[in-house]
Amino acid sequence: MHDPNCFAWNTSIRAFSESDDPFEGLLLFRRMLCEGLVGPNRYTFPSVLKACARACGVEEGKQIHGQIIKWRLESDGFVVTSLIRLYAMCGSISDARRLFDEGVGYGGNVVLWNVMIDGYVRHGMFGSAKRLFDRMPHRSVVSWNGLIAGYAQNGFFKEAVDVFREMQGEGVEPNHVTVVSVLPAIARLGDLGLGKWVHAFVEKNKIDVDEVLGSALIDMYSKCGSIEKAVQVFKDLPKANVVTWNALIGGLAMHGQAKDAIQCFKAMERSRIVPSDVTFIGVLNACSHGGLVDVGRAYFDRMVREYNLKPSIEHYGCMVDMLGRAGLLEEAEELLSSMPMQPDDAILKALLWACRVHCEVELGKRIAKRLMELAPREGGCYVLLSNMYASIGDWESVAKVRLLMKELDIRKDPGSSWISIDGAVHEFVVEDDSHPRTKEIYSMLEGMSEKLRLAGYVSNTTQVLLNVEEEEKETTLHYHSERIAVAFGLISTEPGSTLRVVKNLRICADCHSSMKLVSKIYRRTIIVRDRNRFHHFKDGSCSCKDYW
């Protein structure tokens, strides 16, 4: 029986459930019940449940669940799926699971499984998600996409890529959403080879490169060290939106191309795309890495006055970092205490880093104290503090910090670096000897050290944490993870080809200056992405102009 009035209500509720204000959908549903002219039918519930899920109205959803039972709709696949989604998104995952099991009993379809897996993923329960995934009678491309996106969005980049490969192995054709989901993971891993492969796949299969996929590609190329390709993808896009611009500006900032980033911002304004808070993070970050203090201050001002954006802790972070790097420690500290929110560990770490660079020991001590209160178990701050003392030669204080670390059993975050060769990612830690080609790698490292020494290079050991003899410190430096990765790259690639290394921490000062020389001696461009930014080493110098 077709009821046109009910159809009209359903359509409106559905429209609101997908809008920015899903709560309106709920209000409409209530009105429908109050007016009592038409009752809800099986098509009403998925929409109103979606509104509940998106408005996080789980209590309201539970009441509606009661009505669903009254209406004997509990075995309707669409309704059950919507209920699971509601409970998974804002209720209890075990309620969702109970409904899922019942639904499977009613002969649930692939969507039911996908929603349950998505629920587990949203709760960070990847074990349960994967178990269910492996047990699925039929998997659609959406099932694969959900798992890939789930891993990627929660920082499990390797797992995301593994699932992507497994999907290929099973002969499932990736679609637009698949590539958009896996690209951020590839970007974080810095695997340019795989990223290029995905891009080629997109072109071969004529997958539409819209603003969403375009942004993902731009970000992938910039995070994988190829800012030229990122710019190219941007230029080839038929249309740009704010996110595409943000990806491009952020990429240029990461690569230290501050002036280009600012030119892009201007071009974006000319094309009448309104910049967002994320745009300004990119612009301010560019100014910070480029040492453009006055420009940065001006943009911070414009963000507030012209675009009415409220600066977030990230914006203050960029500003504090920018001022600190430039040696304006007093102004940085002032900004820190005048900002309207409590500083987080990231912002304090940026300032502490600046204190170390500019040997501002007193301020450094104050910041370190606050940092230790905020994140007492974190090693990074102790390392920075110790490095700060070391750089002014206060070895007694270095020893004290070391002792404190030992007493509190706080370990330095393990540094690791990786390089992708012929589609395989090789990861190394300091003094790594687990690689099958360790012998060759170490003889390459010896060769590098020897050539550096002949070039008159003297190691900068002030950033070595170990309280050991000079010679031993130097040895440790020579086996930092980024050097091992570079040595492995040198022995496993064609002469003259570019090496791309990713490191999880900031590159140390000694590795930085020796990389410059290594690039010259071996005639290689070495592109290192550290936690902070890109360093392009070429012909004995670095793109960061040693301002980092």
Place this chain on the structure above:
DNA sequence: CTAGGGTTAG
């Protein structure tokens, strides 16, 4: 009428 996607300080 039910499922999956991009940019964000250090």
